[in-house]
Structures are given as C-alpha cells and as structure tokens.
Amino acid sequence: MTIDFAFIFEAFKEISKVLPLTLFMTATPVLLGILIGVIVAFVRIQQTKFFAPLLNFYVSFFRGTPIIMHIMLVYFGVPIIVDVLAKALKLNIQSSSIPILFFVLLALTLSAGAYASEIIRSGILSVPKGQLEAAYAVGLTFSQAMRRYILPQAFSKSIPNFTNVFIGFLHATSLAFFLSVKELTGVANIVASINLKFLEAFIAVGLIYWGVSAIVEWLAHRLEKRVTFYNKGGI
Amino acid sequence: MTNDFDIVLIAKVLPILLQYLPVTFEILVFSILFGMLLGIAIAIPKLLHINVLRQIITVYISFIRGTPILVQLFLVFYGIPALLRIVHIDVTRMDAMYFVIITYTLSNAAAFAEIFRASILTVDRGQIEAGYSVGLNGKQAFVRIIFPQALRVAFPNIANTMISSLKDTSLAFSIGVMDMVGRGETLIASTTRALEIYLALSIVYYVIVLLLEKVLKSNERYLNRYMPKEAVSS
Numbered sequence: 001m002t003i004d005f006a007f008i009f010e011a012f013k014e015i016s017k018v019l020p021l022t023l024f025m026t027a028t029p030v031l032l033g034i035l036i037g038v039i040v041a042f043v044r045i046q047q048t049k050f051f052a053p054l055l056n057f058y059v060s061f062f063r064g065t066p067i068i069m070h071i072m073l074v075y076f077g078v079p080i081i082v083d084v085l086a087k088a089l090k091l092n093i094q095s096s097s098i099p100i101l102f103f104v105l106l107a108l109t110l111s112a113g114a115y116a117s118e119i120i121r122s123g124i125l126s127v128p129k130g131q132l133e134a135a136y137a138v139g140l141t142f143s144q145a146m147r148r149y150i151l152p153q154a155f156s157k158s159i160p161n162f163t164n165v166f167i168g169f170l171h172a173t174s175l176a177f178f179l180s181v182k183e184l185t186g187v188a189n190i191v192a193s194i195n196l197k198f199l200e201a202f203i204a205v206g207l208i209y210w211g212v213s214a215i216v217e218w219l220a221h222r223l224e225k226r227v228t229f230y231n232k233g234g235i
Numbered sequence: 236m237t238n239d240f241d242i243v244l245i246a247k248v249l250p251i252l253l254q255y256l257p258v259t260f261e262i263l264v265f266s267i268l269f270g271m272l273l274g275i276a277i278a279i280p281k282l283l284h285i286n287v288l289r290q291i292i293t294v295y296i297s298f299i300r301g302t303p304i305l306v307q308l309f310l311v312f313y314g315i316p317a318l319l320r321i322v323h324i325d326v327t328r329m330d331a332m333y334f335v336i337i338t339y340t341l342s343n344a345a346a347f348a349e350i351f352r353a354s355i356l357t358v359d360r361g362q363i364e365a366g367y368s369v370g371l372n373g374k375q376a377f378v379r380i381i382f383p384q385a386l387r388v389a390f391p392n393i394a395n396t397m398i399s400s401l402k403d404t405s406l407a408f409s410i411g412v413m414d415m416v417g418r419g420e421t422l423i424a425s426t427t428r429a430l431e432i433y434l435a436l437s438i439v440y441y442v443i444v445l446l447l448e449k450v451l452k453s454n455e456r457y458l459n460r461y462m463p464k465e466a467v468s469s
Contacts, residue, residue, distance in 0.1 A: 003317065061437075064444040066405035068416075069437040076430035080240065171303035178409070185305060199313040206302045206310055213301035 004200050011191050011204035015184055019208065022183045025173040028105055030166050033112025040117035041124060055117075062114035067107075067172045074107035075100070075179060104176045112169055119161040123154035156227040163220035167213050174209075184208060244431040245438070248422055252439055258414040262332070262404045266339030267397060273340060274347025281352055292348070299345035304338070304403050311338040312410045335407040339400060346396045354389035355381065387458045394451035398444055405440065415439060 040055045062070065079095030086093045127150050135145030174185040182190070184205050192201035277295070280288040299307065312334045316326050358381050366376030408417035419432045426432070 002321075060445075061441060064441045064448075065437045066402040066440055068405050069433055069440065072429065072433040073437060076433060080430065167301075171305075174303035174305045175406075177305065185303070188306075198309070199317050202306055202309040202313060206298070206306050209303060209306060210298055210301035214297070 003203075004197060007195065007197050007200045008204050008207075011188070011195075011197070011201045012207065014191050015187050015201070015205050016208055018183055018187050019212070022170070022173050023212075025101070025105065025108070025176065025181075025183060026166065026170045029108035029112040030116070030162075030169050032109045033114075033116045033165075033169075034120070034162070036109070036113030037116030037118075037120045040113060041121040044117070044121060045124060059114045059117055062111050063118070067111050068175050068178065070111045071104060071107040071175055071179065074110070075103040078103060078106065100179050100181055101176075104173075104179060104181055108169060108172060111172070112165065115165050115168070116162070119158050119165065120154065123158040123161075124150060126157055127153045156224075159220060159224045159227065163217060166220075167216055170212060170216070171209065241428060241431055244426065244428055245435045248419075248426075248432055248435045249439070251422065252415050252418060252435055255413065255415045255418045256439070256443075258332075258412070259401075259404050259407075262335055262339060262407055262412075262414065263397075263401055265336045266343050267400060269336070269340040270343025270400075271347050273344035275351055277344060278348040278351040278355075281348070282355060296345045296348060299342055304342055305406055305409065307342055308335065308338045308406060308410055311341070331407075331411045334410060335404075335412050339403065342403070343396060343400055347393070350389050350392045350396065351385070354385040354392075357388045358384045387462075390451075390455050390458050394448075394455065397451065398447060401444060401447060402440065405436075 040059065043051045043055050044059075046052075079098070082093060082095040082098070085091070086095075131149050131153065132145055135149045140148065173183050176183050177185040177189060180186060188201045188205035191204075192198040195201070277292045281292055312331070315334065315337065316329075319326050362380050362384065363373075363376050366380045367373075371379065404414065405416050407414050408420060411417070415436060419436050423429045423432050
C-alpha cells in the first residue's frame with residue numbers, strides 16, 4: 001500500500017465542511033466556561049461559606065479526570081436527572097429528544113469552566129493589591145475597581161493561558177467522535193471507513209486541526225500585543 | 236435505560252477495573268521515560284541552533300501541539316504499518332499497546348523538549364561562567380550547576396505534563412488496548428449500565444491524579460529546599 005495523496009486532498013475538502021461545527025463546539029464551551037470561571041474564581045477568592053468548598057471540589061474533580069469521562073458522565077447522567085425532574089414537576093420534556101450535541105456542549109462547558117476558573121483566579125491574584133487600594137483611594141467601589149482596574153489587567157495577563165485552553169478544547173471536541181457527532185474527527189472516520197483509506201483521512205484531519213491551531217495562536221499573539229501595549233513599563 | 240441508579244454496582248466494578256490499572260501505568264511510565272529521553276535529544280539541536288534539524292523539530296513540536304492526541308493515535312496506528320510496509324515489514328498483528336506507547340512518547344517528547352529548552356534558558360549565563368572560573372569543564376558545569384537549577388524550574392511543568400499524560404491514557408482503548416477504560420467498555424456491554432461504570436472509572440482517575448499530584452508536590456518542595464521561603468509559595 002502506498003499513500004494516496006490525491007485522496008488526502010479529497011478528504012481534506014470533505015472534512016473541512018464541518019469545520020464551522022467544530023469551531024462552534026469550541027467557542028461556546030470556552031466562552032461560557034470563562035463566565036463560569038469568573039464566578040467560580042470570585043467565590044473561591046472570597047472564600048464564601050459552603051459554596052467555596054463545593055466549587056473547590058468542582059474544579060479539582062474536573063481537572064483531575066479525563067475529559068472523555070466528563071462527556072460520558074453528562075451523556076449518560078443528565079438524561080436520568082432530566083427524566084426524574086420532568087416526572088416530579090410534571091413537565092413534558094423527554095431526555096431522548098435532547099440532541100447529542102447538547103450533551104457534548106454541556107460537558108465541555110463544565111470542563112472549560114474548571115480550567116478557566118484557575119486561570120482567572122491566578123490572573124486576579126497576580127494583580128498587585130496596591131492596584132485595588134489605589135482604586136479605593138480615588139473613591140471607587142469594589143465592583144467598580146474590579147471592572148475597571150483588576151479584571152482588565154488580570155485578563156491581559158491570562159491571554160496566553162486562554163489561548164492554550166481554546167486550543168485544548170478545540171482538540172477536546174475530537175472526543176465527540178465517541179458519541180458519533182459529525183465533527184472533524186467523526187467525519188474523518190466516516191470518510192475513512194467509506195473509502196477504506198484511514199491513514200489519508202486522518203492525515204487530512206490532522207492538517208486541519210494543525211492549521212486552525214496555528215491561526216488561533218497567531219491571532220492570540222496579535223491580541224496580546226494590543227492589550228499589553230500600555231504595559232511596557234514606566235520608562 | 237431505566238431510571239434507578241445502581242450505586243452498589245460502582246463498588247462491584249471498582250476491583251475489576253483496578254486490576255487493569257497496571258496497564259495504564261505501563262503506558263504512562265514508558266511514554267514518560269521514552270518521552271523524556273527523546274525530548275532531551277530534540278531539545279539539543281534547538282538549543283545549539285543546528286539549522287535544518289532545528290527547523291524540522293520546530294515543525295514536529297508545532298504539529299504535536301496543534302493536533303488532538305486522538306488524531307495522533309490514529310495517525311500512528313494506521314501510519315506506522317503503512318511506513319513499515321514500504322520496507323516489507325508486516326506489523327498489522329502487533330499489539331495495540333505498542334502504538335499507544337509510541338504515540339504518547341512522541342506527544343510527551345514535544346512537551347518535554349519545550350520544557351527542557353525553556354528551563355535551561357532561564358538559568359543565568361553567569362552561572363556557567365562561574366563554573367568555568369572555578370575550573371570545571373563544560374560538561375561538569377552543565378551537570379553540576381546548570382542542570383539542577385533548570386530541573387527546579389522545569390519541575391512544575393514536568394509534573395503537569397505527567398498528569399495530563401495520565402489523563403490522556405484514557406483514550407488508549409480507542410485503538411483496542413485493554414486498559415481500565417477498555418475493560419470498562421466491556422463491562423458496559425455486559426451490564427448495560429454506562430453511567431455507573433463511567434463514574435467508577437472517573438473515581439479511579441480522580442484518586443490517582445490526586446495521589447500523583449501529592450507525590451509530585453512533595454518532590455517539588457524537595458527540589459526547592461534551598462530556595463528562600465517566599466519563593467516556594469505553598
């Protein structure tokens with residue numbers, strides 16, 4: 001057997017059609033994850049009673065288990081919860097009518113939330129306390145100081161980490177393949193099975209992931225340059 | 236699937252799954268060991284600015300970091316037999332375990348190469364000059380002065396790579412390795428109870444990750460024992 005280069009190109013065209021879905025499956029969990037992450041980070045920094053230990057467990061569990069487990073646990077666990085709730089509240093919802101994509105998005109969002117919260121927490125903690133005191137000194141409230149001083153600085157410091165999370169979750173979407181979602185890896189497998197050309201199809205999908213990762217890194221690098229423009233130092 | 240959640244089943248399958256824990260560790264230990272060796276080997280051309288070799292390695296590292304480990308698994312699983320067929324070696328009957336170890340080795344090597352390179356560059360150049368000034372040669376200065384300092388800097392990243400590598404082993408089943416997850420899949424087929432099995436698997440992974448984190452953290456503290464206290468936060 002030799003490698004069929006023409007087929008790599010064919011597969012490339014076929015597989016890249018579902019690139020928008022993969023990007024959607026990446027962006028949604030990461031953006032929602034950042035929202036969750038901000039809330040979780042604040043609760044953990046403030047050490048709120050009851051919630052802080054609960055969220056500590058959430059973060060450590062999701063960071064301590066493989067993402068494939070999150071997808072499987074949500075896929076098999078959430079329908080049971082939905083059915084029980086629907087029965088108790090007499091709602092007309094059936095778990096079987098929920099699309100698989102929803103479970104994948106939910107699992108990846110919960111997972112991204114745990115990773116993002118650690119990044120935001122370390123970002124917030126990296127801003128010197130003097131910045132908050134400076135904000136208080138000019139008469140800002142805590143929430144104003146957070147929004148105008150601390151969070152922008154924390155975010156600009158977190159961009160490289162968020163880039164890694166984005167690329168990590170771009171790669172994690174490949175796990176949806178196990179639930180036969182037709183994203184990049186899923187379609188690659190279908191294209192491979194129909195034509196019995198597995199290596200070629202996976203080379204093609206590898207090139208697509210690689211290309212997208214490279215573009216994301218380049219964009220993040222430019223963004224980083226922009227937001228750290230004013231951080232070049234005093235002199 | 237019925238609604239009743241069988242918590243007893245989790246306790247029942249845990250011992251069965253744990254029997255396959257050595258397979259997971261085998262993948263982990265070999266891929267980290269070989270990954271470190273290969274990582275050091277490919278960090279050298281980058282550190283010494285050997286031209287063509289350096290560019291090849293840059294492309295290699297970028298490819299590994301730019302593609303999902305699942306795709307890398309499939310590429311190795313289908314690619315290596317195809318490559319070896321060119322030289323007329325038939326490996327189609329080779330144990331899937333080898334392909335898994337090769338994939339994770341290649342993947343870890345890219346991570347370790349970057350970690351080693353960056354950590355060696357963090358050590359001040361004056362340190363090697365200090366080594367020369369007390370009469371050490373280049374090799375002695377590296378082994379006795381640069382390397383221990385670089386290791387201290389690199390260790391948290393090495394620990395992170397080990398832990399994410401441990402979690403990545405959960406995908407080995409996808410090319411047919413009978414590890415914990417692979418055994419879990421067969422248990423799901425025979426009990427038709429997926430949630431309980433995946434919960435049991437998650438518990439096993441979670442506990443191992445927590446234990447590994449603890450061991451690595453105490454090692455980190457040991458490596459940092461000569462550092463001023465405030466630099467060794469918690």
